[in-house]
Amino acid sequence: NAGVTQTPKFRILKIGQSMTLQCTQDMNHNYMYWYRQDPGMGLKLIYYSVGAGITDKGEVPNGYNVSRSTTEDFPLRLELAAPSQTSVYFCASSPTDGYNEKLFFGSGTQLSVL
Amino acid sequence: AQSVTQPDIHITVSEGASLELRCNYSYGATPYLFWYVQSPGQGLQLLLKYFSGDTLVQGIKGFEAEFKRSQSSFNLRKPSVHWSDAAEYFCAVAGNNAGNMLTFGGGTRLMVKP
Numbered sequence: 311n312a313g314v315t316q317t318p319k320f321r322i323l324k325i326g327q328s329m330t331l332q333c334t335q336d337m338n339h340n341y342m343y344w345y346r347q348d349p350g351m352g353l354k355l356i357y358y359s360v361g362a363g364i365t366d367k368g369e370v371p372n373g374y375n376v377s378r379s380t381t382e383d384f385p386l387r388l389e390l391a392a393p394s395q396t397s398v399y400f401c402a403s404s405p406t407d408g409y410n411e412k413l414f415f416g417s418g419t420q421l422s423v424l
Numbered sequence: 425a426q427s428v429t430q431p432d433i434h435i436t437v438s439e440g441a442s443l444e445l446r447c448n449y450s451y452g453a454t455p456y457l458f459w460y461v462q463s464p465g466q467g468l469q470l471l472l473k474y475f476s477g478d479t480l481v482q483g484i485k486g487f488e489a490e491f492k493r494s495q496s497s498f499n500l501r502k503p504s505v506h507w508s509d510a511a512e513y514f515c516a517v518a519g520n521n522a523g524n525m526l527t528f529g530g531g532t533r534l535m536v537k538p
Contacts, residue, residue: 314467350433350530350531352430352514352528352529352530352531353468353514353526353528355526358525368525400467400468402467402468412470412473413470415467415468415469417465417466417467418465418467
């Protein structure tokens with residue numbers, strides 16, 4: 311199994327550009343998440359989805375949008391990139407919302423906005 | 425709202441020495457606690473988790489953690505560190521809202537001296 315796959319691995323954007331970070335999972339998980347990781351700050355939840363067609367905001371949603379048209383895919387969109395969005399982005403999934411379920415993480419996308 | 429503090433940003437230990445990584449949490453109810461490990465260039469991998477019952481939990485790769493309610497702590501330990509344990513370690517607490525919403529600490533970077 312591929313698990314959770316993120317593309318691209320690296321990207322440099324100019325201020326004001328837009329881009330979509332792709333995330334797909336092949337485990338038929340209902341729950342999917344987007345986190346950003348800043349040095350020394352741990353991971354912050356941006357958006358999450360409990361199933362196809364359902365998304366909700368996490369702790370730091372401003373400047374981002376998501377969609378969930380299929381169970382497999384959960385893309386994250388940056389409309390007007392800003393330097394504050396320079397970070398490492400992780401997509402994750404889990405089978406249910408039970409507390410005994412672990413998260414499966416992708417390998418991350420390193421984004422720089424200059 | 426829940427929070428997690430990892431007081432040590434960096435720790436260096438010699439190979440074969442014992443290890444303890446500290447984690448303190450703030451949460452109003454019974455916590456659900458996790459330790460994740462992140463190897464360079466990789467996503468996070470679950471090491472172990474605590475939900476209830478025995479306060480000493482065993483994880484993968486020879487790690488264990490002890491839940492101490494009186495100290496609001498969930499410290500990670502390993503009796504003998506291997507060079508391959510060099511990584512970043514994250515403590516996390518589960519939220520009390522719908523979904524598996526983890527709050528992560530800032531992480532502790534472990535370096536292992538030969």
